[in-house]
Amino acid sequence: MDGQRAGQRELRETQLGRILIYGLGRSGRGVARFLAAEGLQADWLDARPGPEDTALVADLGFGPGDLSRPYSTVVAAPGVPIDHPDLLALAARGAEILGEVALAARLRPNLPMIGITGTAGKGSTTVLVAHLLRVCGLAALEGGNIDPPLLDVVDRAEVAVVELSSFQLERVPGLRLPVAVITNLGIDHLDRHRTEAAYHAAKLNITAGQTADDVLIVPAGLQVQTRAKALAFSPDSLALADGRLILPTAHLPEGIHPANAAAALLAAEAMLLYLGRPVRPDLLAAALRSAQPVSGRFETVARLGNVRFIEDSIATRTLAVEAALLRATPPIAWLVGGRDKGADLVPLRAAAEGRVVRVIAFGEDGEKMARELGLPSETVAGEGGDEVLMNAARAGLAALQHTGGTVLLAPIGTSFDLFKDYRARGESFKQAARALTTQTAQPAEAQA
Known part of the structure; x- marks a missing residue:
């Protein structure tokens, strides 16, 4: 068995030659773990490695790379542009540029x-x-x-x-x-x-x-x-x-x-x-x-009477937001905000027609996007992301208190103005909606 493994390692070394992992993070760490399990050595380069990155490569015995070395295979992280100058220079010297899937x-x-x-x-x-x-x-x-x-x-x-x-x-x-x-x-x-x-x-x-x-x-x-x-x-x-x-x-x-x-x-x-x-x-x-929906993708996270709170924080692309608007039960209080990524808003105005009763704008570019949508809107603010989304959820609930419907977080903008990623934004909305529905559902004397 040891001889077979050694033979496989030699074959891999012949296939890949000298390896550079360019960019760590989630994908790069997966590449590092895989190569180590194959018995292969690799260098690594990352402009801003995190503590988890450096701890892993040190534990695996992988050392920092050098662009002057003759690499045969470069496994680049998805976040590194295909035309990054370092990748172009490595390719010009004969390296093959791959991703983890290849x-x-x-x-x-x-x-x-x-x-x-x-x-x-x-x-x-x-x-x-x-x-x-x-x-x-x-x-x-x-x-x-x-x-x-x-x-x-x-x-x-x-x-x-x-x-x-x-x-x-x-x-x-x-x-x-x-x-x-x-x-x-x-x-x-x-x-x-x-x-x-x-x-x-x-x-x-x-x-x-x-x-x-x-x-x-x-x-x-x-x-x-x-x-x-x-x-x-x-x-x-x-x-x-x-x-x-x-x-x-x-x-x-x-x-x-x-x-x-x-x-x-x-x-x-x-x-x-x-x-x-x-x-x-x-x-x-x-x-x-x-089948169960994926967490954070058009997920019902709370209910209060005939009002449903739906978290679709990942919906920052026009197609995804449009799909959320068309699936949600109207009337809709639509939470829009974050950092504008230039999404096409024209199809969203059509999808919102007759379905959205109020846009609740939040975050860095929420008010600007709400103006471009041309729908009835209000803007909320707060100290930090959690308070902002609590205020947005509260405003959405107030807009539907006499009719019922859907408070929908399908924000169009990215999360990076207030949160580290869309998951953190979605979790904040989920916690806000659940806290809000619990508070509102309590008898008045219990709240006093």
């Missing part, structure tokens, strides 16, 4: 992977596909852009279900996916990709390595150039590829978007067929009925 595919070529991308819904669809496959008896694990990193699950998964961002898809040379999903294509990350065409080109790398034996799942009406067999899904029909209906959309659990469910169903079926496993409509229907 590394996983190269070193685990026999692991079946489903790749899922899109402007909105890719995370929820990823979790749902893995759930469907587990109910059908496969040891499916999700990873990639969603926690955990892909390389943390490749040795425990029978099938890897991989959420892929446009950043990750910029560096996937040679990636071939037997099953790939595009949930939708909108506009996002123009600060990184600069143009809509470049952003879409990165997304479409998901199918670049596919062949006629592979399957690409796309929304009905989206035309994509691909060599794969294209299957279209619709939010109106939870059906298999041959048209067999599995479940009425009305039977989906609260918080599961029909479009995500329809795409996930086709992806699970395609992977089962790829592996030669039976497709059981009864199991797939049961899996859809038992």
Whole structure:
């Protein structure tokens, strides 16, 4: 056995040569752990490593890198732009630039992977596909852009279900996916990709390595150039590829978007067929009925009478916010705020028409975005993010006190003005909504 491991390590060393991990963080730490488990050495570079980063690489015995060294393989973190000067210089000297997904595919070529991308819904669809496959008896694990990193699950998964961002898809040379999903294509990350065409080109790398034996799942009406067999899904029909209906959309659990469910169903079926496993409509229907929404994605976090509080803090893309507005039960008090990322507000005005009764603006650019939306609005403030969202939740509840409806956090703006990330913002809103509903539900004498 020791001889076999040594042989495998020598093969990996031949495949990858001298390795540099460029950028640590969540993805880079996953790469470091994986390479160490393979018995491989690597250098690392990060402009601002955190304490967790430096502790890990020190524990693994990985030393700081030097751009003058002759690296064969550079595994770059998704957050590092593809045209970063250091990466361009390394590539000019012969280094191959990879991401964690390409590394996983190269070193685990026999692991079946489903790749899922899109402007909105890719995370929820990823979790749902893995759930469907587990109910059908496969040891499916999700990873990639969603926690955990892909390389943390490749040795425990029978099938890897991989959420892929446009950043990750910029560096996937040679990636071939037997099953790939595009949930939708909108506009996002123009600060990184600069143009809509470049952003879409990165997304479409998901199918670049596919062949006629592979399957690409796309929304009905989206035309994509691909060599794969294209299957279209619709939010109106939870059906298999041959048209067999599995479940009425009305039977989906609260918080599961029909479009995500329809795409996930086709992806699970395609992977089962790829592996030669039976497709059981009864199991797939049961899996859809038992699916749970991903925390922080259109999640009902509190109720008070006929008012529901929905947390969708991750909704900063036009498509995601539009979907939230159309799914929420009107009338809606819509919480809008954070740091403006240049989202297209025109479709949101149309989606809000006749559904939103008041916009509650908060944070750095909330008031500006509310003005651009041109809807009845008020602005709230506070000392720190938690107080701001408590005041926003309170204002939303007040706007619906006579009618009922939905207090919806679908903020459009990023979270970085008041919080470290969208999760922290969502958790703050969740705590505010629960505290507010508990206080309001108490009898008057108990509050005195």
